[in-house]
Amino acid sequence: MKNLSRLFANTNAAGWLALTAIVLLMGWIEIAAPSGFDFADLSGGVITMDTMVRIAILTVVLVGLNLVMGYAGQVSLGHAAFYGIGAYVSAIFTARGHSLFGVSQSVMASWQWPWFVMFAGMAFSTTLAYVIGKPILRLRGHYLAMATLGLGIMVYILFRENMGVQGDHITGSYDGVSGIPRLRVGEFEIWPISRYYFFAWLVALGVMALGMNLINSRTGRALRAVHGSEVAAQAMGVDVAAYKARVFALGAALASLGGSMYAHFQAAVSPSPFSFGGSLELVVMSSVGGLASIWGAPFGVTIILFLKEFLRSRLRVLLSGASGEHEIIFYGLLLIVIMIFLPEGIVIGAMKRWKAWQARGRKETALSEGGKA
């Protein structure tokens, strides 16, 4: 019993359990559809199962990015590249594995194959990130920012230009790859969408728990030491560059995982979500939610996704004749404002103000109780 109460005293764990409960509740509403309605009706069409799945997938990606930006203190301006690598690897090998690489039909048809490909993609992304990150993370912050930016654009161009080869048989150029099979475990297919919802959130919640665990572990303490003062951390024997490289690799792994989940969700991939705009959106989500916070991931994703929807529907009314992705103006302004006034992001900023408010309340009661006339 004592352990349980201590568990609840820990706000992180409490929050995680609360989120799990909410996810389960919402899932149940969709499936059971009591009185014949689903969540979409309940929220006026704003929150659909589709949205919730996307939030889960992006949360997986964002946890990784938050660890990189918040704890390694490095900007990854090309994170969508790893997201895209995961997506395209899954797409190509599960949809075109036979025609391109001669993978036998029986292997392609097995239920294990997509999972194997997913993990292979993660392994590739992780290795790529580590190999590039280790030497560059020794350098000052902006070097990684620009390296990841360049990498991101390169990967995007490769997707768009069919890896530099004539034709479109590898990555499908602008049209991308379609016909991606759904994930299965044995005979159980993770589809329709309500099943995918639970799968996606299972992964997302698991990744969040992993992240929170990591931060409280020895590695996490080392990371926080690095985040606080690199010189001090180095003096204490922490190999700063190695830790940063590992965090960067982890961020890439999670992004790749998210990408694979995305591929199997959409059943088709195209280059556009993985452009610089895609990386930018990830950075905005991370900055808004909170760089050094695991909770910042779901919050940031949710806020930005809803903002995007809101802007798309309202902007068309406001600026008649406006076309294209004008939300980037708001992204830009949002980034500037948040970074100047609330650089730790909304989650940590809110927590700080909450704690300060509480502390002030305690001080006031102490003064009024113990103070002389």
Place this chain on the structure above:
Amino acid sequence: MKLSATENRWKSLRMPAIALALIAVILYLGAQKNFGPVQYAQFIADGLRGGAIYAMIAMGFVIVYNVTGVINFAQGAFVMLGAMLAVTFHEMEMPFSPALRLIVSVILSIAATTLIGVLVERLTIHPARFSSPLTLIIITVGVFITIQGLALLVWGPDAHIFPSFTTLEMADKVFRVNGVVIKAQGFWIWGITAIVLIWLAFFFEKTLLGKAMRACAVNQRAARLVGIRFDRMSLLAFAMASALGAISGIIIAPLLRPSFDIGLNLGLKGFVAAIIGGLVNPVGAVLGGLMLGLLENISAGVTKAGMRDIYAYSLLILTLLFRPQGLLGAKKTAVETGGESRA
């Protein structure tokens, strides 16, 4: 790590060896396509032209970075603004001859872009001057996309046109030298870049203000103790960077069909050039720019034209992996010193 004499000798051979290997590969690939000296000369000419533009954009990066320690991600936006504003001013009704109209629109564009650069510095950089480098990068990214988004709003997604400086029309005068085609605009680009570079050299070497900026770059604290105001230097640096960006956008506008989104690519290539040069001084920026322009153009020429950007960014990553201090930088300037703040 102490190296023996023989190891040292191998190490000093590394750079020339790589260069030779690269040239061999290029010549091999070119032979596949039956390239002769004329084609190579053409690649070199075009590469140097692009390189000059990258050089000037890089100079803007270098100045801001050296004086303020900020990597100005928004530099590309100034390039785009220079080109687009020049187009807009040029399309306005003016009671001038075509030549004068061109000159006036150029001057107005530079002035307007510089003003925007100053506003950016005062509104976004100055309030955040004590923030972490990460925060500052994100802020300048935010500035970049805000400006690009507003540009989309104002000018729409279409490409515009700007007349060449020589003919004052769309079609440019073309020179043929031994079979190599050189557009007249190329000479404008080289000429203006050279003039700007000479002027910058004079400014930083001979004028008090230039020396004060250099002092700020070298040792901010001592500069303050001498009475140099950091916020003024920061403002000046951004003003210069935006002016340089605008000029580069303007001189390439006739060749490029400017639109709202040219800033990302050009800005990034400018940054690559700055890194190759070493982020130390404008000379490095020029060397880096020319080298980038040459390598990117020749590589794309002997393989596939659409791969040009990939070569440029590969060069960036290779430089960061193997020689982060660039051509002119000292090793210690690039390597993480951890916790060093410029406040």
Place this chain on the structure above:
Amino acid sequence: MLEIRNISTYYGHVQALKNVSLEVCEGEIVSIIGANGAGKSTLLNSISAVVPPRSGQIFFNGAEITRLSVEAVVGMGICQVPERRQVFSELTVYDNLLLGAYLRLSGGGSRAEAQKDMENIFELFPILRERSKQPAGTLSGGEQQMLAIGRGMMARPKILLLDEPSLGLAPLLVREIFRALHQLRGQGMTIMLVEQDARAALGLADRAYVMETGRIELSGSSESLMSNEKVKQAYLGRLDRHPKRKGAGR
């Protein structure tokens, strides 16, 4: 001339100066001695407004300067020669000196006057004339210290604040530099000198203050301090001994 009343300066939560008061009269050489971390540099930085004090006041020739900006303090005629020289290593000796007069020159001062001042500094430190075209980073420690002092002088200050000029220099050089400072005083300069080398400092200064952990512990004329038992044991004896001794009569 310079009056410091009860200033307390903090670095974040750490209090580096605790109610420090002192004064410097015109034409004097006053020295602040004490061990590492005693707060001596912080004192100078508080005067120069690099780290402004949180409480207390600083007066210069009657005017309060506590909340002025760094360049305003320089403009009032208070010039700091910072710790470890801090020359502009990539600029030439000539440029370093020229920038010393930056405030005057950018405010409309005449170049010719600045050149004349530079001549005087070359008289004081002839080696600088030899090296005037070299980058300051190529100079030796002692030469850089001379350059830093010269740079400070170029602002035509009314008072010169020196932060540990002897740091990292051989005793012979220290004597040469202190001789130059003596000469400057002879020309009417007021000097406030923060030093770890107590012997050299007391040899040069008229009066001195002894600082420990952010407070002024002792003050008096140089002679009286040199014969003070506590000072002798703590600072003039074995200079590597930690000066804080419990029960030493505090």
